[in-house]
Amino acid sequence: MKSLFSKMWLWLTLISVNGVSSLVYQHTTFQRHLNPVHDNRTSPFFSSTVSTAQACVIKCHNHPSCESLVYDKVSFQCSLFEGKNIGEKITSSQVYNQVSTKTVHQNIIAHANNLCNGDSPGYFYNESVPVCYKIDTQPRLMDDAVMFCGESGGHLLRIDTEIKQKFVESVNLETTSSIFKYRIDGKKNNTVWTFSNNQPIKRFYWYPGEPADNISSIGLRVGYGGKWDDVQPSVLHGCICEKDIKFN
Ligand SMILES: *[C@@H]1O[C@H](CO)[C@@H](O)[C@H](O)[C@H]1NC(C)=O
Ligand SMILES: *[C@@H]1O[C@H](CO)[C@@H](O)[C@H](O)[C@H]1NC(C)=O
Ligand SMILES: *[C@@H]1O[C@H](CO)[C@@H](O)[C@H](O)[C@H]1NC(C)=O
Ligand SMILES: *[C@@H]1O[C@H](CO)[C@@H](O)[C@H](O)[C@H]1NC(C)=O
Numbered sequence: 001m002k003s004l005f006s007k008m009w010l011w012l013t014l015i016s017v018n019g020v021s022s023l024v025y026q027h028t029t030f031q032r033h034l035n036p037v038h039d040n041r042t043s044p045f046f047s048s049t050v051s052t053a054q055a056c057v058i059k060c061h062n063h064p065s066c067e068s069l070v071y072d073k074v075s076f077q078c079s080l081f082e083g084k085n086i087g088e089k090i091t092s093s094q095v096y097n098q099v100s101t102k103t104v105h106q107n108i109i110a111h112a113n114n115l116c117n118g119d120s121p122g123y124f125y126n127e128s129v130p131v132c133y134k135i136d137t138q139p140r141l142m143d144d145a146v147m148f149c150g151e152s153g154g155h156l157l158r159i160d161t162e163i164k165q166k167f168v169e170s171v172n173l174e175t176t177s178s179i180f181k182y183r184i185d186g187k188k189n190n191t192v193w194t195f196s197n198n199q200p201i202k203r204f205y206w207y208p209g210e211p212a213d214n215i216s217s218i219g220l221r222v223g224y225g226g227k228w229d230d231v232q233p234s235v236l237h238g239c240i241c242e243k244d245i246k247f248n
Pocket of ligand 1: 089
């Protein structure tokens, strides 16, 4: 038996009773069957015409009780079923898909928080950026900081959007007995600044008068209100790590 998998992700907005809106994240995988089982009893709980098979798949994704679907490519009829056995014979002009898994996360923020620091403690999730980040005051050289963030599946904080810059400006960085700067991602080769993934840095947020020195990495200096300072790779500083989270 042949089968094809298709995946889909949808974001839905729900308004809950207390008026606070929460994002519902739902993930459905479908398996296409060419030889379905018949039981001659089930009739579709929903049937209407839609213009594409994909639109029919989305209807099934959105109906919590949908477990299988038949889409007719000639009549454009989309039928959704509660069971996985359907009461009709599949013709060559029809597509029959069964739902293999359906995952619903009622609270996308709680889910994101779990992804952010579930297996590597110390990270925090700020949903308004959004960013998953960790501030570390242990003094480290550039290479050690890169390795430290990498060990938890992250990288130095990559300020590649205006909103991330606004975010670091709102964070209260602290001086300790050994550090007063925090490394973020960025390196200079000759005159060209790039992030560690080699993407060029397009927008800079230097503190007035910076970069003052001909040096090749970037830090946030306590007292600069989140604006950038150029720092030596070979000097000990704190660091801010970022983890990219994937919803799946
Ligand atoms: C169900 O339908 C199939 C195909 O239409 C038929 O071959 C089978 O005998 C039917 N089974 C029952 C229990 O009616
Ligand atoms: C998240 O970041 C925004 C700025 O981008 C800030 O105003 C807000 O306080 C932060 N939230 C938390 C919980 O830190
Ligand atoms: C720096 O840039 C030059 C070209 O501009 C390139 O040849 C060289 O490999 C780069 N060095 C590093 C360490 O990336
Ligand atoms: C800055 O440093 C680079 C290499 O480290 C060097 O080639 C360049 O001449 C320096 N520029 C100044 C203005 O000192």
